[in-house]
Amino acid sequence: MKRHNLALAVSALLVSGAASADIIISEHIEGSSNNKALEFFNAGSTEIDLSTYVLEIYSNGSLEAGNTVPLAGTLAPNGIYVIAHPSANTEIQAIADKTGNLYYNGNDALVLRSGDAVVDSMGQIGVDEIWASDGVSMQNQTIRRKDTITTGDTDPSDAYAPGDEFNSFEIDDISDLGKHLGYGSEQPEPEPEPAPEFGACGDNATLISAVQGNGLSSPLFEEKVVVEAVVTAVYLDGERPLNGFFIQEEDADHDADPATSEGVFVYHQDTAVTAGDKVRIAGTAAEFYDSTQLGNVTEITICSSGESVTPASFSLPVDSMDAFEAVEGMLVSLDHPVVVTNTESLGQWGEFWVAHERLFTPTQVAAPAENNDVNVRLNAFMIDDARSVTNAEDVPFPAGGLSAVNSLRLGTEITNPTGVINYGFSEYRLLPTSDLQYVDTNPRTAAPELDAEGDLRIASFNVENFFNGDGAGEGFPTERGADTVAEYERQLTKLVAAITAMNADIIGLNEIENDGFAETSAIAQLVAEVNAQSDAEWAFVAFGDTEFIGSDAITNALIYRTDRVAETGTAVFTTDAPFDFGNRPPIAQTFHDLVNEDEVTVVVNHFRSKGGCNNSAAEGDKDSGDGQGCWNATRVQAAEKVLEWIADDPTGRAVDDVILVGDFNAYGMEDPVQVLVDAGYTDLQMAELGAENHTYVYEGLSGSLDHAFASASLTEKVVATANWHINADEPSVFSYNTEYKSEANQVSYYNEDPYRSSDHDPVVVAMTTVAGDTGDNDGGDPDVDDGGSAPPTEEIPNLDHATTSGSFPIWLGLSALLLGLIRRRV
Structure with a gap:
């Protein structure tokens, strides 16, 4: 049976109160190898029935007990009870009353409970640190309760300093194990229980x-x-x-x-x-x-x-983990179909998650609120190949075996699977006993599918740390992205396949290397390869003499088809706070289509990510527990600042049609998104696709971090919006990376196609254009219409700007040739 209940919270431990019994943890041994043991002492005056007592182990700051060990028997006044790790040395085993799952380290919290009441504790639940003070440590020491301590610590959530109640001794010192305050020096030998008679088939047996x-x-x-x-x-x-x-x-x-x-x-x-x-x-x-x-x-x-x-009938979701425990080891059959929700470890361990429906990040579909997290384990379980093989070459899921051309996509339906429920590596798993029946309810598409085509398409695409070394086939591993030139080639090929199939006219890119715009830069070589593989001519937006956009290793970029649109504004970015650190500087440029000369300003954003605030974040940026993660205030400031910035027409073109695209690192109902919506911008995905749309999947929960927001006037021209699910729904093992893959897997899991070219899905917006007159038909430097005013000639503070690149530079053709030579040499 499981030694934990995932619904149990620290608060439940506290409200239960202290037990009336006087048992304390009198000795804690954390020795070499598996030499671990705990000693318990009855400091009371009455005999205690231990059958209601259980030791809970909270590992690595968890709020849930990962291992539990029940006590058994009775303990007389001044009696001592010792539990040892099952692989502790023979000297410890000889003293122990029993062995149990003592899989703890010096940073784990221990709680002794009797029923619902906390009796004693060590460490602090929910905090991950090595418990040490005054030279006394729960790691690599034997520590013994001071003689003056006769009652337990019944608050497992308070700050913990072991030096207050324990004395320290050398590692592996067991000289006092089984003794406390002079009691327990002689350990009686337990009488062995007689083995039951085996008998014959049909005789009585234990159920x-x-x-x-x-x-x-x-x-x-x-x-x-x-x-x-x-x-x-x-x-x-x-x-x-x-x-x-x-x-x-x-x-x-x-x-x-x-x-x-x-x-x-x-x-x-x-x-x-x-x-x-x-x-x-x-x-x-x-x-x-x-x-x-x-x-x-x-x-x-x-x-x-x-x-x-x-088979036992089983269904999802469950009310508590007890429902899984009640069928542990049993043959079960799901009484409904399930859908695939997580394939992160499919290639590595031959396992994937299923649930009764696709699971969404709470703040994608509802306003942020405390305790609104989805408990994935009440809604889902794993399906496992029942092997302990790492990175196998014959993963059996889906039917026919996993490969780049035989994917197991999220959202795939599995009809009423049957198998045995097993528990291992802290998760419940179904081991199929019959072939799984798959229904392809989320097939791949060769291109984005939009309800209407429009005559201009604008897209957003996070290219997942695209770095190109030194641009001459060397310089690997890079700060991010590819570790080798071979990985770079694989990544480049997939990104180009995605871009050329996207059928977009303007694409805002995130997470591309911030290494300038020379022919050896990442953006120049990406566009050169796109041109080599495309029937159209592409160019990128340059920023004059600017070498870097901000100080981050990655940046935003804009690329476009020169046969569809031309730049009419001054390409700009801002490094004003909060874009000086954390939030990447947004970039903006105004384009006009070549048919109707209708102008639109495109702003590419990449707000600060949700992780890593720890204690360094100011109030508002700490994880408040409402589902928005870390740095929410910083993202809100970014949303407010980009609105202020774009309202001043920084590209020099007074254009009402504005679209904000990129990776905002905020889900659909979170504060930064609402700032933009409240300012009059339309969340195009919400408007057309509804709240349950996604571009990203994290730990089995789907949601959109990538967005497209249109100004009021542009909203009237938008005819369709789509998230092109080429990445988030695909197994991560299909990425360009070669780590932990055999030569066979590097071949079978890779294909020169768009699928898993990144970890984010592209967003594509189709719009209609109307006849206009930009006064910039030749695509050269920005002109000014009659009655208009010239773009600013003085430098705007903290803005780097330059005149447009106009047409595709000749030197890019040379760089394409150079890139081709480099590729052939590899």
């Missing part, structure tokens, strides 16, 4: 439901048992299998308690069994990383073959 129990741990932990049940799934063959099989009670032998599982894993490799065999087994009830199993099998007999059990 699996009794082995599993309905509490936090198997009530028969470490006891010898004899069970008789039907084999449901076997994992003895292949590369690094589970080395065992699952058994389940016959339907007639199920107990009446829905909280107890009728199935269990048997860790045993020496007997060939087949699904449908009824087996009689003698073994020991055990816990392996919080999963109940039978181990140390001493006898096994196959009683019959061709038997069957009825």
Whole structure:
């Protein structure tokens, strides 16, 4: 059984109050290797029943107990009880009353509870640090409770300093283990429990439901048992299998308690069994990383073959993790279809997540609020290939095996899967016992699909750290992006495939290397390769003599088709606060289409990301728990400043039609987005696609960080908006990276196509143009219409600007030739 409940919060621990018993943690050993042990002392005057006591271990600042260890028996006044790690040395094992899942380190919090009441604690729940003070540390030391401490610390959320209550001793010092205040110097030898008779098939046996129990741990932990049940799934063959099989009670032998599982894993490799065999087994009830199993099998007999059990019916979402625990080890069948929601570890471990529906980041669909997080584990579980193989060359999902041309996309429906529920590596997993039936409800598309075409398309595309080394085939690894020239070539090819298939006329780029505009720059070589692969002629927006846009390693960029549009304004960016640090400087340029000479100003943005605030953030930028993450105030300031900046027509063109695109690092209902909407800009994706639209997936939750916002006048011209799902829904293993991939996988997982060219999906907006007169038909320097005013000639503070590039520079053709030579040499 599981030793934790994911719905349990620190507040629940606190309101429960302290237990009346006087048990304390009297010694904590964190030694070399697995030499870990805990000593408990009854400082009270009455005997205590330990069956209600459980030790909880909160790892790495978690608010949820990852491991738990139940206590057992009774403890007399001044009595001592020792639990040891199952792999501790023989000296510690000889002293211990029992072994348990003591998988803790010096930065983990420990809580001793009796029922709902906190009895004692060490460390601080929710905080990740090595607990140390006054030379006393919970890491690499033996520490013993001071003689003056006779009551436990019942507040596991308060600041913790072990030096206040413990004395320190050398690592692996067990000289006082099993003793406290002069008590417990003699440890009585426990009498061994007699093993049950094995008997014959059909004789009385222990029910699996009794082995599993309905509490936090198997009530028969470490006891010898004899069970008789039907084999449901076997994992003895292949590369690094589970080395065992699952058994389940016959339907007639199920107990009446829905909280107890009728199935269990048997860790045993020496007997060939087949699904449908009824087996009689003698073994020991055990816990392996919080999963109940039978181990140390001493006898096994196959009683019959061709038997069957009825799969348990199961559905998502669940009210608590107890629902999973109640079917741990059982054969289950989902009573509804599920959809794929996360494939992040599909290539590495052969596992992926499914849920009853696509799961969205809360602030994509609802206003920010405290405690509005989606508990993914109540809504989803893993499907696993039942192997401990890393980066296999034969991942079995989807049907036919995973490859770049046989993807398992998010949103794919799986019809009522059947398999065994197993618990491992802190997650519940379904191990399929029959072929999964896939329904391609989210197929790839060769190009963005928009309801209307329009006559001008503007797009936004995050190119995920596109760096090109020194531009001459060397300089790898780079600060970000590709580690080798081979990876660079793979990334470039995919990005070009995406850009040429996007069918856009103007594209704002994020996360491109901030290395200027020379022929060796990332932007110049990207455009050169686009031109080499496209029937159209593309150019990029340059900024005159400006070498860098801000100080970040990455920047924003604009590229466009010269046969569709021309620059009419002065290309500008601003490094005014809050664009001097964190938020990347926005860039802007005004274009006119070559048919109707209708002008539009395009502003490309990349606001500060959500992570990494720690204690360095000011109030408002700290993670408030409302779902918006870190640096929200900084992003709000960016939204306000970009509105102020663009209102002054920084490109020198007084244009009403303005579109803001890019990676805003804010989901659809978050504060920065609302600032832009409240200012009169239309969230085009929300308007056409609804709240449940996405360009990005993080930990199985979908949402849009990439947006397109149109001014009121431009909104009237927009005819269609689409998120082109070529990246976020694809397995990450299809990216250009070659790390952790065999030569075979580098081939099978890569294709020269747009899919997984980045981790963000492009946003594409189609609009109609109207006849106008820019006075700039030749695409040269900005002209001024009659009655108008000239663009500013004085430098705007903190703005770098230059005249337009006009037409595609001749030297870019030379750079394309140079790039081609470099590519052929690699």
